[in-house]
Amino acid sequence: MERPLTKHIKPGSPPLNLKDYLQEGGYNGMHKAFKEMKPAEVTSLVKASNLLGRGGAGFPTGVKWSLVPMDDESAKPKYLVCNADEMEPGTFKDRYLLEGNPHQLIAGMIITAYAIQAEKAYIFIRWAYKKAEAELRKAINEAYEAGYLGKNILGSGFDLDLYVHSSAGRYICGEETALLNSLEGKRGIPRTKPPFPAISGLFGKPTVVNNVETLSCIPHIVENGADWFKSLSLTGTGGTKLFGVSGRVKKPGVWELPLGITVRELLEEYAGGMADGYKFRGALPGGVSTDFLTEKHLDVKMDFSTVAAAGSRMGTGTMIIFDDKTCPVAFIHNIEKFFALESCGWCTPCREGLPWVEKILSSIEEGTGKMEYLDVLKFHTKYLGPGNTFCAHAPGAAEPLQSGLNYFYEDFVRHIDEKKCPWR
Amino acid sequence: MLTEEEKKEILEEVKQYPYPAVACIDALKIVQHHRGWVSDESVKDIAQILEISNEEVDGVATFYSRIYRKPIGRNVILICDSVSCMIMGYGSIYEYISKKLGIAFGETTSDGRFTLLPISCLGDCDHAPAIMINDDHYNNLTVGKVEELLASYN
Numbered sequence: 001m002e003r004p005l006t007k008h009i010k011p012g013s014p015p016l017n018l019k020d021y022l023q024e025g026g027y028n029g030m031h032k033a034f035k036e037m038k039p040a041e042v043t044s045l046v047k048a049s050n051l052l053g054r055g056g057a058g059f060p061t062g063v064k065w066s067l068v069p070m071d072d073e074s075a076k077p078k079y080l081v082c083n084a085d086e087m088e089p090g091t092f093k094d095r096y097l098l099e100g101n102p103h104q105l106i107a108g109m110i111i112t113a114y115a116i117q118a119e120k121a122y123i124f125i126r127w128a129y130k131k132a133e134a135e136l137r138k139a140i141n142e143a144y145e146a147g148y149l150g151k152n153i154l155g156s157g158f159d160l161d162l163y164v165h166s167s168a169g170r171y172i173c174g175e176e177t178a179l180l181n182s183l184e185g186k187r188g189i190p191r192t193k194p195p196f197p198a199i200s201g202l203f204g205k206p207t208v209v210n211n212v213e214t215l216s217c218i219p220h221i222v223e224n225g226a227d228w229f230k231s232l233s234l235t236g237t238g239g240t241k242l243f244g245v246s247g248r249v250k251k252p253g254v255w256e257l258p259l260g261i262t263v264r265e266l267l268e269e270y271a272g273g274m275a276d277g278y279k280f281r282g283a284l285p286g287g288v289s290t291d292f293l294t295e296k297h298l299d300v301k302m303d304f305s306t307v308a309a310a311g312s313r314m315g316t317g318t319m320i321i322f323d324d325k326t327c328p329v330a331f332i333h334n335i336e337k338f339f340a341l342e343s344c345g346w347c348t349p350c351r352e353g354l355p356w357v358e359k360i361l362s363s364i365e366e367g368t369g370k371m372e373y374l375d376v377l378k379f380h381t382k383y384l385g386p387g388n389t390f391c392a393h394a395p396g397a398a399e400p401l402q403s404g405l406n407y408f409y410e411d412f413v414r415h416i417d418e419k420k421c422p423w424r
Numbered sequence: 425m426l427t428e429e430e431k432k433e434i435l436e437e438v439k440q441y442p443y444p445a446v447a448c449i450d451a452l453k454i455v456q457h458h459r460g461w462v463s464d465e466s467v468k469d470i471a472q473i474l475e476i477s478n479e480e481v482d483g484v485a486t487f488y489s490r491i492y493r494k495p496i497g498r499n500v501i502l503i504c505d506s507v508s509c510m511i512m513g514y515g516s517i518y519e520y521i522s523k524k525l526g527i528a529f530g531e532t533t534s535d536g537r538f539t540l541l542p543i544s545c546l547g548d549c550d551h552a553p554a555i556m557i558n559d560d561h562y563n564n565l566t567v568g569k570v571e572e573l574l575a576s577y578n
């Protein structure tokens with residue numbers, strides 16, 4: 001099984017430095033792009049590879065790049081931003097790539113910047129990822145020294161400067177337009193779309209925002225081609241994916257596997273099955289802003305369209321396992337409290353609705369809930385849902401709530417009937 | 425008053441941006457790095473140097489969770505209270521620390537040694553429960569390990 005993204009990552013040891021990475025063929029993709037390809041050809045290749053964004057929404061990467069104006073002098077400078085904010089609870093995949101192979105990301109960013117002709121690039125990294133930030137800065141310095149960054153890269157006439165910006169906290173800064181406001185030194189509040197960042201982004205200029213894992217795929221696609229990339233997945237979707245499992249399993253962890261592997265394989269073969277004494281009741285397949293999957297979904301294939309067809313979302317691909325010894329009301333309450341706290345406060349359903357949801361869940365958990373509260377929760381899943389708010393934060397919060405109410409309804413009712421939490 | 429060093433560092437950041445206000449978060453971080461937190465007076469000083477209003481700076485300062493607008497202890501303990509750590513029992517870690525130090529979330533010990541704060545997911549979910557003390561991550565925690573850890577911070 002090929003594992004291009006993690007081949008050179010050895011947990012516990014430092015990442016390869018530039019010299020060693022070059023010996024392993026690192027930066028081949030970058031050299032190939034500069035020598036053999038025009039910017040538009042890189043974009044077409046990425047489109048053909050069917051790479052879907054790994055930040056959670058699964059938007060086709062090549063399509064995003066092709067929205068960037070290419071021959072408009074007034075649209076300069078253009079920017080590339082790597083989203084390394086990774087704050088989705090239950091998610092720990094970008095950290096693995098950042099700490100394990102920063103040069104792979106840098107190579108991907110150079111190629112991407114070349115494709116869209118951006119002259120400045122930023123890595124927006126979460127403040128808590130201190131080790132990753134240190135490794136990145138080290139690798140960026142090496143890349144400058146080698147002439148891969150800076151002026152006239154490899155004699156191509158193309159210039160690129162790459163900066164690291166460490167965040168100041170807040171989940172919402174991972175939303176791409178909030179991230180841009182934050183990079184501009186403002187409160188991290190999402191912007192209206194359209195215009196999309198590809199047209200008007202950082203400082204009002206065309207900007208592509210891509211996730212760490214997305215950008216890390218680029219050098220391999222350029223080096224080995226679109227058909228090779230598609231053949232990596234089991235379902236033709238394109239590529240491998242970093243999958244993770246946390247919760248009460250025997251071996252929690254993160255692995256690079258083909259897209260299209262089943263939930264069961266991930267849980268049983270890679271995570272070693274449930275820990276002794278615990279039973280599987282459900283899973284959030286890709287962080288807390290995805291709908292529950294349950295026992296009947298164990299054979300669902302983990303790729304974007306198949307997980308969506310099963311009523312959830314692939315999200316970040318890092319799965320949180322929900323077991324029989326954890327109270328579902330407490331589990332969902334914890335998640336909604338997170339969303340209520342992290343709301344940027346811009347729009348009413350999210351700012352007012354989420355704290356209300358949180359209070360209701362708290363009262364049900366404490367045994368003081370009433371049956372009509374369940375209708376209030378259902379009402380909220382509708383008005384927090386898509387189309388009623390400025391960004392996808394509130395719809396994300398609605399997903400575990402609506403699916404939780406659906407699959408674990410009886411457990412909610414038991415709290416109300418018994419006037420206490422049956423798990424305590 | 426900002427020190428000469430703080431001013432110099434802030435102006436260094438300003439240089440790389442199209443206009444000074446872009447350096448707002450950097451400036452807050454610089455002041456916090458030197459003083460541990462950001463006072464009302466520092467907010468005014470930053471506003472002046474960046475040529476924006478005090479309210480704008482305060483709006484930014486209060487938006488971000490890692491900018492402190494109140495004094496903090498010498499060491500900051502951040503306990504992850506997100507869902508994977510909840511499943512794996514962050515509750516017992518919190519109870520131990522809180523009892524041992526005699527403080528709840530949001531409080532500082534009277535000797536100024538520790539401030540205790542909740543934090544959302546630290547990206548250590550496969551080794552939950554996890555905490556950070558200052559810049560360091562600690563994971564796969566047990567009460568025993570936490571006891572040793574606390575003793576190593578002064």
Ligand SMILES: Cc1cc2nc3c(=O)[nH]c(=O)nc-3n(C[C@H](O)[C@H](O)[C@H](O)COP(=O)(O)O)c2cc1C
Pocket residue numbers: 052053054055056057058059061083084085086087088171172173174175176177209210211212214215391392393396
């Ligand atoms: C509330 C919220 C938080 C987000 N956080 C992140 C994040 O931490 N990292 C990330 O890559 N994308 C995050 N996203 C998705 C981004 O908005 C954006 O879709 C993504 O960075 C695009 O990259 P991709 O096309 O490579 O997936 C978040 C979205 C929302 C609504």
Ligand code: SF4
Pocket residue numbers: 172190342343344345346347348350351389390391392393394395
């Ligand atoms: S949905 Fe929530 S986080 Fe998004 S813009 Fe509205 S208030 Fe802010």
Ligand code: FES
Pocket residue numbers: 089090091504505506507508509510544545546547548549552553554
């Ligand atoms: S949930 Fe605690 S580290 Fe992720």
